[in-house]
Amino acid sequence: MHNDRLNKLRSQMAARKIDAVLVTYMPNVFYLSGFTGSTAAVVVTEESSYILVDPRYSIQAREECKGTEVRDYTSGPTISAAGKLINELKPTTCGFEAGDLTVASHRLLRRTVDERIKLRSTSGLVERLRAVKDSHEIELIRRACEIVDNTFTTITREIRPGLREKDVALTIDFTMRKLGADEVGFETIAATGANSACPHHSPTNAILQFGDLLKMDYGATLDHYNADITRTICLGKPDDKQREIYQIVLDAQIRAIEAIAPGKTGREIDAVARDYITSKGYGENFGHSLGHALGIEVHDGPAFSKSSDIVLEPGMVTTVEPGIYIEGWGGIRIEDDVLVTDTGYEILTSATKEFIGI
Template structure:
């Protein structure tokens, strides 16, 4: 698995005339080597792969990184240690991840690297590989999605009068872990009433009230892969306005999912949902992108937005999450995770999407 990823990375290195690539983004190090610690650097050459770790991770790296030579360092920065190792490899051009190396770290690299080694900035070399998930990755993502679905089914009947937004979020988090998640994919959102009009609201001590929307956005992390789902329910009987807004969001999502196909651009899919919502009079109330890539990171790359030129390919995993947010009143978002297939899209989150009205 990791060997295949390294082969593809080396093809990119050849195209860019790079002898070696210094990988410093920890998610990319995991993707290429399997290392699950929090601090390391990876140097990939045309012939081998070397990971640098401090003594906290020496044993761990030797157990996890079966395709990499493990180099220990002590008493210096990770970047300085990486530069010293690069100096010994007989290379003349070293690429580095420009988006993930701080100015301070770059200065450290330049200070310690041999003068005859030319530094080459790179962008998204590993991230481009991560766009297309292999069968192993898709299997883990399916499991993460199933845990999120199970959690929703478990908690939906347990939301009671007197509970706060924080109570709901805590119940979701506990249930995710009880069902097998390693942890929450991100900070769980449980936002009711006017707070639900904030797309990324943090749960508060506000007590749930009849007549409100309750928006729940959460996900499971399972073996380093994430799911991301949003369901919005009504507390008590829904008003005509609430039913109308909810149905517009649901229809927009279904239309967007139906439009997904290989070869289309991310912005084209975004436009399907955005134009429909606008045609129903709520264009100004949908202020974020339609969705994002999903994987090792919750936001694993560009997905569906007004500016996304990403060309859809089979194996991509993305979210589809239109919303309508009305300040002072409330908001609705409905989100599912999808896999781009050869013919369209497969939705891998299965929680019901028809409007649920909970009797408190």
């Protein structure tokens, strides 16, 4: 598995005439080596790969990184150790992740690495490999999706007017952990009443009132892969306006999902939902992009937005999450996780999208 990934990276390196790459962004380190600790760096060459760890991780790295040679360093920053290893390997050109290194770390790297070795940014190189998931990754995302689906079924039995947003978030987090999540993927959003008009609202002491909306956006992490779901429900019987907006968001979401297929661009899929919402008069109330890639990170890379040039390929996993937000009234968002298949798409989350009134 890791060997396949390293070989894909090597063919990208060869195409760019780069004979070594220093990988410092931890999700990329994990992807290429399997290392789950907090600090390390990977160096990949045409023939070998190395992981640099400090004494906290010496044993763990040897257990986790079977295809990668573990090198221990005991003093100084990881970047100095990486620089010394690069000098030993003597590449002509070494890539580094400009999107991850601080200016200070880059200066240190340049000072440490022999001046005859060229350093060239390879930002985004590993991320592009990560965009297409292998079967092992898809299986883990599927299992994380089952957890968020089952969480929704469980919590809708427990939510009632009188609870605080914070109680809802706590119940969601507790339920995900009980159902097998290793951790929550991000701070759970539970937003009721007018608060639901903020797409990324942090739970407060606001009390769930009869007749109000409740928007919940939460994610589960399982074996380092993520699921991400949003459902909006009503605390009581939805009124006409709530029903109207809910139906527009749902129809926009379904249309966008049904348009997903290999070869389509991120911009095209975003436009399907956006144009539909605009045709119903709420274009100004859908400010964010339609969805993001999902994987080792919750925001695993770009997917669907007004400016996305991404061309869909089988194995990509993305969210599809249109919303309509009206200041003072509230907001409705519906989010599912979708796998791009050879012929189209498969929806990985299956919690009901019926407009529930509790």
